[in-house]
Amino acid sequence: MGMNWQAILPLLLFLIIIFAVGIWAGRYVKATNSFLHEYFLGGRSLGGFVLAMTMVTTYGSASSFLSGPGTAYNQGLGWVLLSMSQLATGYFVLMILGKKFAIVTRKYKAVTIVDFLKERYQSKWVVILSAASILLFLFSAMSAQWIGGGRLIESLTGFSYISSLFIFSISVLVYVVIGGFRAVALTDTLQGIVMLFGTLILLVAVIIAGGGIPSIIADLAAENPNLITPFGANGDLTPSYVSSFWVLVGVGVVALPQIAVRAMSYKNSKSMHKGIIISTIVVGFIMLNMHLIGVFARPVMPGVEVGDTVMPLVAQQVLPNWLAGIILAAPMAAIMTTVNSLLLLVSSTIVKDIYLNYIEPEAGESRVRGLSMWITGILGVVVIVMSLNPPDLIIWLNLFSMGGLESAFIWPIVMGLYWSKGNKHGAIASMLTGVSSYVLFEYFYPQPFGMHSVVTSITLAFVAYVGFSLASQKSIAAIAGK
Amino acid sequence: MNKHDINQDDYRFKIANREALIGVGLVLFNFVWWYGFAYGLGSRDISEYSYIFGLPAWFFYSCVLGFIVMVVLISIVMKLFFTDMLLEDEEN
Numbered sequence A: 001m002g003m004n005w006q007a008i009l010p011l012l013l014f015l016i017i018i019f020a021v022g023i024w025a026g027r028y029v030k031a032t033n034s035f036l037h038e039y040f041l042g043g044r045s046l047g048g049f050v051l052a053m054t055m056v057t058t059y060g061s062a063s064s065f066l067s068g069p070g071t072a073y074n075q076g077l078g079w080v081l082l083s084m085s086q087l088a089t090g091y092f093v094l095m096i097l098g099k100k101f102a103i104v105t106r107k108y109k110a111v112t113i114v115d116f117l118k119e120r121y122q123s124k125w126v127v128i129l130s131a132a133s134i135l136l137f138l139f140s141a142m143s144a145q146w147i148g149g150g151r152l153i154e155s156l157t158g159f160s161y162i163s164s165l166f167i168f169s170i171s172v173l174v175y176v177v178i179g180g181f182r183a184v185a186l187t188d189t190l191q192g193i194v195m196l197f198g199t200l201i202l203l204v205a206v207i208i209a210g211g212g213i214p215s216i217i218a219d220l221a222a223e224n225p226n227l228i229t230p231f232g233a234n235g236d237l238t239p240s241y242v243s244s245f246w247v248l249v250g251v252g253v254v255a256l257p258q259i260a261v262r263a264m265s266y267k268n269s270k271s272m273h274k275g276i277i278i279s280t281i282v283v284g285f286i287m288l289n290m291h292l293i294g295v296f297a298r299p300v301m302p303g304v305e306v307g308d309t310v311m312p313l314v315a316q317q318v319l320p321n322w323l324a325g326i327i328l329a330a331p332m333a334a335i336m337t338t339v340n341s342l343l344l345l346v347s348s349t350i351v352k353d354i355y356l357n358y359i360e361p362e363a364g365e366s367r368v369r370g371l372s373m374w375i376t377g378i379l380g381v382v383v384i385v386m387s388l389n390p391p392d393l394i395i396w397l398n399l400f401s402m403g404g405l406e407s408a409f410i411w412p413i414v415m416g417l418y419w420s421k422g423n424k425h426g427a428i429a430s431m432l433t434g435v436s437s438y439v440l441f442e443y444f445y446p447q448p449f450g451m452h453s454v455v456t457s458i459t460l461a462f463v464a465y466v467g468f469s470l471a472s473q474k475s476i477a478a479i480a481g482k
Numbered sequence B: 001m002n003k004h005d006i007n008q009d010d011y012r013f014k015i016a017n018r019e020a021l022i023g024v025g026l027v028l029f030n031f032v033w034w035y036g037f038a039y040g041l042g043s044r045d046i047s048e049y050s051y052i053f054g055l056p057a058w059f060f061y062s063c064v065l066g067f068i069v070m071v072v073l074i075s076i077v078m079k080l081f082f083t084d085m086l087l088e089d090e091e092n
Helices: A005-031 A035-044 A048-059 A062-075 A077-108 A113-121 A124-157 A161-209 A213-223 A239-255 A257-264 A269-300 A307-318 A321-327 A329-359 A365-388 A392-418 A424-444 A453-481 B011-042 B057-081
Strands: none
Touching: A005 A035, A005 A124, A005 A161, A005 A321, A005 A329, A035 A161, A035 A257, A035 A329, A035 A365, A048 A077, A048 A161, A048 A257, A048 A269, A048 A329, A062 A077, A062 A269, A062 A307, A077 A113, A077 A239, A077 A257, A077 A269, A077 A392, A077 B011, A077 B057, A113 A124, A113 A257, A113 A329, A113 A392, A113 A424, A124 A161, A124 A257, A124 A307, A124 A329, A124 A365, A124 A392, A124 A424, A161 A269, A161 A307, A161 A321, A161 A329, A161 A365, A213 A269, A239 A257, A239 A392, A239 A453, A239 B011, A257 A329, A257 A392, A269 A307, A269 B057, A307 A321, A321 A329, A329 A365, A392 A424, A392 A453, A424 A453, B011 B057
């Protein structure tokens, strides 16, 4: 593509604004007298709008932003149908964890999900298992996204992959290291606005370029009638398979630590109520728009072979260059908003859940302050090095990241919150069963019962949680009764 | 009182439990609406499809109208059934 200044300028402007936000948020970090709460949780001060935006953007990652429209391009309206299962994330997470989670985590003074699990179950093994799952799965998810960020800058600017990777890394690292959670949430908000308007403008432009919706749908039906059915281009998207995504990318999202931690970050119940309404609107709007862009792009620009390039290519075809440059900041924003949250979460797991629990529990305020920033920075550097030449293990783990975390955490979090008989035996059994059954299913027997394997492993994890909690209670009661 | 007991007698937990159940109800309703229109109307032969704003009717009702209905429903639920409360403990 060569140097493309009309794409580079909006990107630059975007990065400068983000730097400014990071530095501004850094003032809160400097001024606070409760460093951990401020740095990893923004001082529990998020209002409804920022809460909604940081929830939606953390979740709507690069994979959904680039490969989502690409898959919709190939599969037709059936894939838009599947993607709308994500509407549930807009309200379900905040409602299910809800005020009980907000109240309990305040009582516990919890800053991370592991803090919550530690206080709830009072077990060292629960802490070790959950910290280990977070480090393994989220670190690999972050590395994969990081590579995506480098590739995207490479394709937009024409710089080499290595320089693109450095531009991307420095832009993310500076504001996360200095500004912490508050900087992440605020930049998420700005980037969410870019995604919202970016997808809307692009959708309208694609509809105009295709001669209106009726003509686009007629073209699709003429090419392959399956494209306008719910069943996918080859008719192989079965109702049970598509419905199982309500678990993987819908309700199961409640168990992703990077999402659940946001459900303890809001200021008060008013911001929660407002956040639920706004995040439902924003997630529905972005998902519907961007997947429709993928489908509608097909008659406008037939013959795209690499799915991930549909969105950048169609933007450059149907929009004036400078506007395409601004719009293409949207997938960039999607990647940044995801990696920034993952980076901070992995860092909080190391600092708060491992270091302060087991290595130096009496660390003073200034020591924790320095340590947190250093670890966040060092983690960033490790990710950069890995992205230069990604090890196979990272790529392999990333494939299991979402389903693995959901299978591990959904019952220890949700049942821990609402079922008083749940105990550490149940939680440990549930985590082990969930993760191992998920990895085994994905590897040896994908799609049991015609559904995504996450459904089966979450079901098994539930049985393990309830079974082991009740069984251990009985044996404890039997011992006590003697 | 033991701070680790999540079911201690706190009037706020009753409200919070009810609100979580409302969330489960909403997601079930959302799923049924989405599934019913998509596969109810979409399983017909393509020659029998009808169209709304140029989109196949199954898609319009399931994904576009379904989205709008959920937003309206959630706004109403927030106004009528979700309670404002203090999230911090009194002594803090």
